[in-house]
Amino acid sequence: MSDQQRAVRRVFAPDTTIDDLKAYMGPFAERLGYKFNTETDFVDEVLESEIEILEKDGDVFCPCRVRTGDFKEDYKIVCPCIPFFSDQFAALGKCWCGLFIRTDIEDGADLIGVMDEPEPGTDVDVPVCRLDDLAPGTARHVKIGKHDIAVVRVGDDIFALSNVCRHAFAPLAEGFVDGHALVCPWHGWRYDVRDGTTDHPNADVRTFSARVHKGEVLVTVALGRSR
Amino acid sequence: MDIHLYALSTCPYCRMTKRYLDDHGITYDLTEVDLLEGDEKQSAIDRVKELSGGTSFPVLVADGEVVVGFNKSKIAKIIGL
Numbered sequence: 001m002s003d004q005q006r007a008v009r010r011v012f013a014p015d016t017t018i019d020d021l022k023a024y025m026g027p028f029a030e031r032l033g034y035k036f037n038t039e040t041d042f043v044d045e046v047l048e049s050e051i052e053i054l055e056k057d058g059d060v061f062c063p064c065r066v067r068t069g070d071f072k073e074d075y076k077i078v079c080p081c082i083p084f085f086s087d088q089f090a091a092l093g094k095c096w097c098g099l100f101i102r103t104d105i106e107d108g109a110d111l112i113g114v115m116d117e118p119e120p121g122t123d124v125d126v127p128v129c130r131l132d133d134l135a136p137g138t139a140r141h142v143k144i145g146k147h148d149i150a151v152v153r154v155g156d157d158i159f160a161l162s163n164v165c166r167h168a169f170a171p172l173a174e175g176f177v178d179g180h181a182l183v184c185p186w187h188g189w190r191y192d193v194r195d196g197t198t199d200h201p202n203a204d205v206r207t208f209s210a211r212v213h214k215g216e217v218l219v220t221v222a223l224g225r226s227r
Numbered sequence: 228m229d230i231h232l233y234a235l236s237t238c239p240y241c242r243m244t245k246r247y248l249d250d251h252g253i254t255y256d257l258t259e260v261d262l263l264e265g266d267e268k269q270s271a272i273d274r275v276k277e278l279s280g281g282t283s284f285p286v287l288v289a290d291g292e293v294v295v296g297f298n299k300s301k302i303a304k305i306i307g308l
Binding site: 042045046049052053056063064065066067068096097112113114115116117 | 235237238239240241243260261272275280281282283284295296297298299
């Protein structure tokens with residue numbers, strides 16, 4: 001391998017510090033329903049490891065997962081990796097390392113160390129965004145495991161349904177909300193957000209249970225496998 | 228008892244596990260997977276996947292039992308602490 005190929009990809013400023021990482025990651029984690037672990041010494045230890053990894057491998061990869069060298073795999077463990085494992089983490093109450101814990105967990109001490117993966121198939125409430133970030137009469141696309149889901153706000157009510165139009169596979173969340181209908185952006189097919197029905201035959205979409213808890217929008221899915 | 232610890236040199240849980248075993252005077256074989264290269268690294272990753280079903284670290288193997296993460300109570304039970 002030439003020196004050129006060995007060059008470290010640099011996307012962070014030189015001499016990035018733990019405080020820089022906290023300032024950078026905190027707001028993103030918060031939008032996803034997570035916060036830094038309440039065990040501050042542990043947080044510093046994990047972030048210190050991430051700085052070591054950053055210096056060596058060029059990005060803040062998860063210190064608890066192995067880099068394979070294949071970027072198509074490794075990008076899934078760039079910290080915070082919450083979006084790629086949102087259903088598993090919702091069930092665990094934390095990310096793999098425990099650097100981040102769910103915002104509703106008051107004490108993160110008990111979550112440190114345990115990495116047992118939750119049983120696939122069980123229902124889990126996954127935080128997808130804050131209610132304040134979803135204006136009434138709008139929709140947004142969220143991805144949970146293998147599910148592409150349109151989350152829709154009608155007044156103060158939240159609904160969740162498949163994001164894929166059964167007509168030509170358009171992304172429904174890019175359409176618009178008309179009363180309780182989510183209207184497809186490509187050909188105007190209308191889906192009732194309450195039950196996923198449409199007036200076209202055999203074209204209803206799947207719905208998911210959704211609710212708001214402490215200002216966070218939660219969508220219920222059956223837990224998938226992490227790999 | 229044969230104990231083997233698969234770890235990453237950068238991983239806080241791996242450091243905690245090593246500290247825990249060292250503090251209790253337990254001897255073990257250690258493979259720091261991220262410090263390996265080429266085929267050796269790949270075969271260690273494959274072994275970890277085979278043992279644990281994933282790529283989370285550390286993975287401790289003792290008498291055929293496998294513990295993923297720094298799960299102190301599980302480790303203590305398996306190695307009889």
